[in-house]
Amino acid sequence: MIGSRRPTLKPGGTIGILGGGQLGRMLVLAAARLGLKCQVFSPDPDSPAFDVVQNATCAEYADVEALELFAADVDVITYEFENVPAATAMILAARRPVLPDHRILETVQDRLLEKKFVAGLGIGTTAYADVASAQRLREAIDVIGLPAVIKTRRFGYDGKGQAIIRAGDDLDQVWDDLGTKSAIVETFVPFEREISVIAARGVDGRVECFDVTENEHHDHILKYSRAPAAIPDALAVQARDTAEKIAVALDYIGVLAVEMFVVPGASGPMLLVNEVAPRVHNSGHWTLDGASVSQFEQHIRAVAGWPLGKPVRQGSAVMTNLIGKDVLDYGRWLTVPGTAVHIYGKGPPLPGRKMGHVTEVKGRD
Numbered sequence: 001m002i003g004s005r006r007p008t009l010k011p012g013g014t015i016g017i018l019g020g021g022q023l024g025r026m027l028v029l030a031a032a033r034l035g036l037k038c039q040v041f042s043p044d045p046d047s048p049a050f051d052v053v054q055n056a057t058c059a060e061y062a063d064v065e066a067l068e069l070f071a072a073d074v075d076v077i078t079y080e081f082e083n084v085p086a087a088t089a090m091i092l093a094a095r096r097p098v099l100p101d102h103r104i105l106e107t108v109q110d111r112l113l114e115k116k117f118v119a120g121l122g123i124g125t126t127a128y129a130d131v132a133s134a135q136r137l138r139e140a141i142d143v144i145g146l147p148a149v150i151k152t153r154r155f156g157y158d159g160k161g162q163a164i165i166r167a168g169d170d171l172d173q174v175w176d177d178l179g180t181k182s183a184i185v186e187t188f189v190p191f192e193r194e195i196s197v198i199a200a201r202g203v204d205g206r207v208e209c210f211d212v213t214e215n216e217h218h219d220h221i222l223k224y225s226r227a228p229a230a231i232p233d234a235l236a237v238q239a240r241d242t243a244e245k246i247a248v249a250l251d252y253i254g255v256l257a258v259e260m261f262v263v264p265g266a267s268g269p270m271l272l273v274n275e276v277a278p279r280v281h282n283s284g285h286w287t288l289d290g291a292s293v294s295q296f297e298q299h300i301r302a303v304a305g306w307p308l309g310k311p312v313r314q315g316s317a318v319m320t321n322l323i324g325k326d327v328l329d330y331g332r333w334l335t336v337p338g339t340a341v342h343i344y345g346k347g348p349p350l351p352g353r354k355m356g357h358v359t360e361v362k363g364r365d
Helices: 022-033 048-052 064-072 086-093 104-108 111-120 134-144 171-178 233-249 295-304 324-334
Strands: 014-018 037-042 055-058 076-079 128-131 148-152 162-165 183-187 193-201 207-209 213-218 221-227 254-263 270-277 316-323 339-343 354-362
Touching: 014 022, 014 086, 014 295, 022 037, 022 048, 022 295, 037 048, 037 064, 048 055, 055 064, 064 086, 076 295, 086 104, 104 111, 111 128, 111 183, 111 270, 128 134, 134 148, 134 171, 134 183, 148 171, 162 171, 193 233, 193 295, 207 233, 233 254, 233 270, 254 295, 316 324, 324 339, 324 354
Parallel strands: 014 037, 014 076, 037 055
Antiparallel strands: 128 183, 148 162, 148 183, 193 207, 193 213, 193 254, 213 221, 221 316, 254 270, 316 354, 339 354
């Protein structure tokens, strides 16, 4: 099958990117530094990634003719977000290699399948249940208990498509408000901290992990990422090993993020996997300025068939997301020593919209 081939690009080769958001934009910039070209496919005419490429396709993901023309112009295809329609990925995979493999999307696009996959590897997760009706939700709550979190099985991010269920809540109303026919309900985890591991796997099977990152969310949106995470060394090793195990089991090519909870245990803190993101990730943005190679360059290297870099953290890093009107304060950040400002070139600073980020790196080696 064409889609299963793993090419080695030469400088001047072209990578096709599905999705034109800020992640796509930063992938394009990383590729350019390596002498690789990119073409972006996105249905949004205001895609910020369009600003940094010579060739772009603005069309719907269901536009077969546009997809075929796009595939003809590139050597390999990747994506900046996981919610690419399965049919789109299949059409492209019949014409060009798609990395990570499009079949991985079938697992990670669905929170229930993802949970089963991770648990099947012997990795700890939150207790969960499949729910498809208000009655099934009641039955699941009887087993899992409260508080709990209910999430749509597909298409949720930044707190969208999920809700916390507490004692006394009207479960019929909770189900109606979620607006879906398929969901997963999970035990609410009283975690000590949230962490993530950004891992890259190359075509040769080699895996490189960045230092564990500690994440802080405000209103369900990532606000701060700090590297390294304030956790014991042994737990950090376990977190990186967990991410590597998942990447290998998926036969993954490229960068992925594994989000985890640190929870108290009888013999010390332990890890539970929350979600897997099959792409470069917001919590890895600090690597642009705080590591010897960024997550974006690692992803480009991997899908191009190039050797991965050895990521070495270059100090203590704090990444702050500029959300909504936060971006209007960019001038202040420009005056802070050791700080890098990244503005994504989006439209108006709407509430909850990620407009950019800044990274402060201290104690560089």
